[in-house]
Amino acid sequence: MVDTPSPKQAAGIAAAQLVQTGMKLGLGTGTTVAFFLEALAERIEKENLEVIGVSTSVQTAELAEKLGIPISDLEEYPALDLVVDGADEVDPEFRLIKGGGGALLREKIVAAASAKVAIIIGTGKRVERLGTTFLLPVEIIPFGYVTTRDCVANASGSTPYLRTTEEGQPFVTDNGNYILDCKFEQGIANAEQLHADLSQIPGVAEVGLFLNLCDIVFEGQDDGQVITLNR
Numbered sequence: 009m010v011d012t013p014s015p016k017q018a019a020g021i022a023a024a025q026l027v028q029t030g031m032k033l034g035l036g037t038g039t040t041v042a043f044f045l046e047a048l049a050e051r052i053e054k055e056n057l058e059v060i061g062v063s064t065s066v067q068t069a070e071l072a073e074k075l076g077i078p079i080s081d082l083e084e085y086p087a088l089d090l091v092v093d094g095a096d097e098v099d100p101e102f103r104l105i106k107g108g109g110g111a112l113l114r115e116k117i118v119a120a121a122s123a124k125v126a127i128i129i130g131t132g133k134r135v136e137r138l139g140t141t142f143l144l145p146v147e148i149i150p151f152g153y154v155t156t157r158d159c160v161a162n163a164s165g166s167t168p169y170l171r172t173t174e175e176g177q178p179f180v181t182d183n184g185n186y187i188l189d190c191k192f193e194q195g196i197a198n199a200e201q202l203h204a205d206l207s208q209i210p211g212v213a214e215v216g217l218f219l220n221l222c223d224i225v226f227e228g229q230d231d232g233q234v235i236t237l238n239r
């Protein structure tokens with residue numbers, strides 16, 4: 009008997025079907041992406057697919073290498089065919105909150121470099137309004153971070169919390185930066201305006217709002233089925 013895949017696994021398997029031989033692939037970050045990488049590795053082995061992956065994090069690069077997925081970088085392949093990545097929230101306009109795993113800056117660079125952006129999610133991530141179930145991650149440089157945090161609070165009307173490790177130290181991204189997780193009491197009313205306002209603040213490296221980037225969403229279900237949403 010074949011086990012029913014978890015919702016995240018089902019989404020990862022579905023996205024792996026988008027891959028064709030010769031593709032240059034962006035590889036996102038997170039637990040859902042791990043399932044995609046496993047499914048991709050299986051297809052590479054069984055079907056002799058020739059692909060090159062560009063990773064959005066050290067964590068993903070390590071897993072890809074372990075699974076035998078060839079890895080390169082944007083210097084060698086500045087334009088990619090497809091990126092498959094997870095998300096923390098997806099709204100009806102295909103706008104996203106990302107950065108739960110702290111990889112938002114590289115994820116956004118890779119998404120912008122990709123002809124197609126596929127998002128894989130399990131259940132409970134589709135929302136009517138962004139910022140209602142998840143805090144908005146904002147990557148900031150460590151220098152002057154208290155000043156930057158206060159500017160983020162003033163510009164957004166949110167309460168920003170510095171992300172910390174279990175040991176109570178600031179969480180440091182692959183880029184050597186910090187993350188503010190911003191709480192919006194009523195969710196995010198105008199994501200485009202907020203993105204523009206936060207992006208202007210000195211010290212802000214990237215905002216975890218992915219607007220106008222996502223092309224297709226695979227949402228795994230409890231019964232192992234997958235809902236596909238095309239933008």
Ligand code: 5RP
Pocket residue numbers: 036037038039040041093094095096105106107108109110111112115
């Ligand atoms: C990492 C991300 C992840 O894609 C997002 O947090 C979803 O993670 P998961 O698939 O583990 O639920 O944006 O920066």
